[in-house]
Amino acid sequence: MPPERDQSTNPTGRQKSCARCVKSKRRCDLTQPSCLRCTRQHFTCSYPSRPAFNAIPVAEDNSPMPDSSIDNVASPFDMSLIQGHRNTSVQSRQDTCLLDLDVNAGLESIGILHDLRNTSPMPENQQTIIRSIRVPQAGECRWELTPSSYARISYAIDRMKQAPATMVLENQTPWSHPLLYEDCMPRVLQEAHATCALYLARNETNSAFFARHVIDRVKELTSSPPPTAPLDILARAHALILYQAINAFSGDLQLNAHVCPTFPHLEESIYALYASLQSSETPPSPTLISLYPATTARQAWRAFILRESSQRTLLILCQFMILLHLLQGRSYCFDHACVTSKITTSAHLWNAGSTIEFASAWNEKRHFLVADLDFSEVLEGAGPEDIDVFGRMILVTILGRDDMLGWFAERGGVF
Template sequence: MPPERLRTSNHQGRQKSCAECVKAKRKCDLQQPNCLRCTKQRLTCTYPPPPRTATVASTSPDSDETLIDSLFDDPGFELPFDLDIAMAPDVVAAPDVELLESVADFSGPMNNLERTNNALRSFGGAKAHPVPTRIERFPSAKTFSDLIASELFESRVGYSLEQWKLAPRMMVEMNCTPWSHPNLYEEIMPRSMQDAFAACALYNSRTEANAKFVLRHITERASELVDQPIPTLPAEVIARAHAALLYQVMLICSEDIRYYGQTHTLLPHLRDLSHSLYTIVLQDQSKHEDHSGSLPLYPSSAARMAWLSFIFRESCRRTLLAVCQAVSICTLLQGDFYSCNDAMAIGNRVTISAALWEAKSPLEFAIAWNEKNHYLVKELNFTEVLRSAGAKDVDVFGRMMMIGLMGKDDVSAWLHSKGGKL
């Protein structure tokens, strides 16, 4: 230890690194007035001020909030594990009652996307910030808990997070997610999805003893995915998007801060994938009109071709919306409240029909197509669904999208009016 910074002069009983070394998680040599690292990199070297020796703060020492705030306010605080994770810049104030009432007031069908954007912007207010280019520390517990516990967040995002938690097990046990059809990979599964499938199996079997190994495996596979250029073949693009979504879901929904800290790695890649998927969806729509007539039951080849086309087309469309939703939620969790991309809704379509999506064979699909209601939702306009659909027509994915746009209470009320429930 340098002679000019003896322990006897440090009232806190331990040495304090300079702010730049703490920020970079590097060892500080504690030289005065500037440490060697700051001198070499021409950084402004500042050491923390001497601790206050006055009386203890009036807040109870047993208060979790006081303890957490004091830790994050201490420039010398370092994590017990080496993770490169995010810190939201400001504490998010909970939305007031007046705002929540205005958000919940949907007197007409919508523009729901515009309403959602306005609600998020009002919620963020002056404290909304762009996503940091390099994420260095995790959100303070106060910021994160305020956001998660807010009524607005739960109303729009809570249901989707519940479905995210189920996705890794669904993939392993049923070969599907709400946005990926069970028969999509029946013939061939690209390598990116093979790796993600294996990661899901490990994730589902994780224990306290193997959690560190599972985390390392997931983050390594995710890093490998990000390091590879986005493919050009549509089948490879959708597989890459499914893999990235599954990795992100596992990192966010693990309820382990070590996992959550790696979510920033995949976020730019998901944004790039959304643009590739958007191009594929628009190209497909320009080449193939959505079939509107009846399907022949015999010969079965016609029904099979229509079924396979539906599986790929709707998986692409759903995956695009799922990726956009994931990007919005992740940026929202990082403190950016300007996260909904209105432009991605333009030209987008998705078919809302649980009977079609859940059909187990070409024959079952053709019968459902001819006898059941199905709704082609364009540009996230659910007006016709709200007016004419039944509760059983809307599957889990449709409910995820509707709740994100309308809020959980309104969708629950609509389902109840149709004889169903959320």
């Protein structure tokens, strides 16, 4: 507990959280004058008034605080954090606290991350779209995830881990449609696709070779000029996500060491993809799609595949960055509406296997356009069959696994 609010100033022995954390039922770190959660969200942090009494003086601790800079972390991916366990042998109580997950903060309502939107006008150069990585300084509180917090992000992490396999075996990920690259797969994604195939064949004999291969492919990708065509921008983002998933979750320490150096390139992809979506004109969605002639339905389907894959990828890039930082016990926040990418919640549309199946689902099934990540309409009107894997990734992070299990069970579905 911070010295300013220890039990000598609290005769009841209870920790007094700030008003914001009490209201949202979040764990408060009790930092004065503003707790970490309120600081990240730019909230006014107010604590309950303290009763007047003679406090017992607290001896001042002048011992040096441990250096919690990124360079002193033995591995850029601390596996003890992934399991949600405390590792007091590595980090002292002075720089470690338990974090009851508040994914990038702002989960005050179903509209997850609402408070992350920057309501000020967008600068012309668009360069403030993403805040730089925030690494705790010496003496600043770090955190570890509580088991309940890890449960909320474990589903998304599991899908991230499986992305290289599903890309090879099914030509898709929850954020990349299986027919997205049917006509043309850019070379950067061809290389990533081949790397994923090698990843599935990795063993003790070839693991060193594979690690060198991944490192070389990432260097080659990140040193190439940034693309300008929408499909190429999207392919580059998909390749980076696949490489980063391998770096983070392969269990190879050599690859783990390349997690943090890849962050700036993921940030660049977020900005490029956001700018691409902003500059492209979104055609009005038809009320009904004609089944004959099939040309109209085919055009609508192709447009949906590209638009929805782009919007999902932008959101998953943001979520991936947040999760990776949380697992390392660090804060990462976005200052702009990148995280409020519009997505369509409809497993029927996303999983359609043909033009006619897509058009029929569009005409006959209810689908939900989620803006600003407000899933309230989905939770009120959708059924279990409407929620695909991507929707589950986001909703479990918002509500928690138990609530989603209950939501599915209440509607006769199985999560």
